Amino acid sequence: MKVSEIIKNNKLNLSIEVFPPKTGSAFESVKTATEEIAALSPAFMSVTYGAGGGTSKYTLDIAKNIKERYGVPTIAHLTCVSSTKETVRQKIEEIKEAGIENIMALRGDIPADMLDADRSLWQYHHAIDLIRELKESGGDFCIGGACYPEIHPESANKNDDILHLKEKVEAGAEFLTTQMFFDNNLLYNFLYRIREAGINVPVVPGIMPITNAKQVERAIKLSGSHVPQRFKALVDRFGNDPAAMMQAGIAYATDQIIDLYANGISTIHVYSMNKPIVAEKIMSNLSDIIGK
Ligand code: FAD
Secondary structure, eight states, X not given: OOXXXXXXXXXXXXXXXXXXXXXXXXXXXXXXXXXXXXXXXXXXXXXXXSGGGOOGGGHHHHHHHHHHHHOOOEEEEEEOTTSOHHHHHHHHHHHHHTTOOEEEEXXXXXXXXXXXXXXXXXXXXXXXHHHHHHHHTTOOOEEEEEEOTTOOTTOSSHHHHHHHXXXXXXXXXXXXXXXXXXXXXXXHHHHHHHHHXXXXXXXXXXXXXXXXXXXXXXXXXXXXXXXXXXXHHHHHHHTTOHHHHHHHHHHHHHHHHHHHHHTTOOEEEEEOTTOHHHHHHHHHHTTTTBTO
16 A cells, blocks of 8 residues: 555554664564564554665565565665666566555665765766656656755755755655654744745654663764753663663653644654564554544
8 A cells, every 4th residue: 555545544643664684694583573563553664775784685575574464554765876777777676576565765875985986977866866767667656755854964954955855756755754853843843844845745754762872872873863851851860771761762752743643743653673662662652542
């Protein structure tokens, strides 16, 4: 099923993100974790491509397994910046063959060894190039794109970022999923700005339940997200007690989700970090709200 159809139901739909293993030897344990999450019946799941240390090789295996064994609609992520047209086209064919209807079209982070390379030789520069390629591929995909309530770190300013986002939507992105954020006001402000700019596709906010103090540092370093005082206090108070930190982090994320839903946003994406316990606790906290 296409994500664009699921989003239309206006009920609380939770999607859960997982990432593939770094190595073949970890494949079985990651597969099991993703199956445990799929067994919770989230509205859909997305499988990253080469992000979070996972290798791109297994994205499709995991996405296909979840869809076929658990009937959970999946999104396969695909990046382009460090790939050739040949590789990308082959991946698109594989996604088609696997019967996956949803693709999150991304540029990907620029690898360190490409930063000083001659960019005129690159075959893809931005996510929009991949979206165009997907449109030309003849596949009947629902295409998603990434967006950044706190601005993409490479953008010169918010207006530029929104301008490029608009181009991405006009090229064919049917929904946008956000980078994680810990203050819902940042999301509301972003939504106001993009709607004013004429971007009207659904935006799926990305929530990361922080369940240990180390994860906070890493997540913030990678995403550049602002950490509100309320959240800092929680990490200061519970950071040395893993069980308490997990409970507090899940409560904080649950609170963010309830606030978003109460303010009219019905499809919300949870960065699960491949932890079934996180998905399970969030979903059980919301059990009387999900699907309503
Ligand atoms: P783009 O949309 O290309 O934007 C990147 C930068 O270029 C922005 O500053 C933008 O304003 C600018 N820009 C865009 N178009 C143009 C243009 N035409 N001209 C000039 N400037 C332009 N990474 C992975 O490796 N694998 C994943 O699976 C993955 N999943 C993600 C999922 C989500 C929801 C998010 C938010 C991020 C994900 N990422 C993933 C990280 C992502 O690849 C990086 O954030 C990357 O730096 C940007 O990707 P993008 O698709 O947003 O790029």
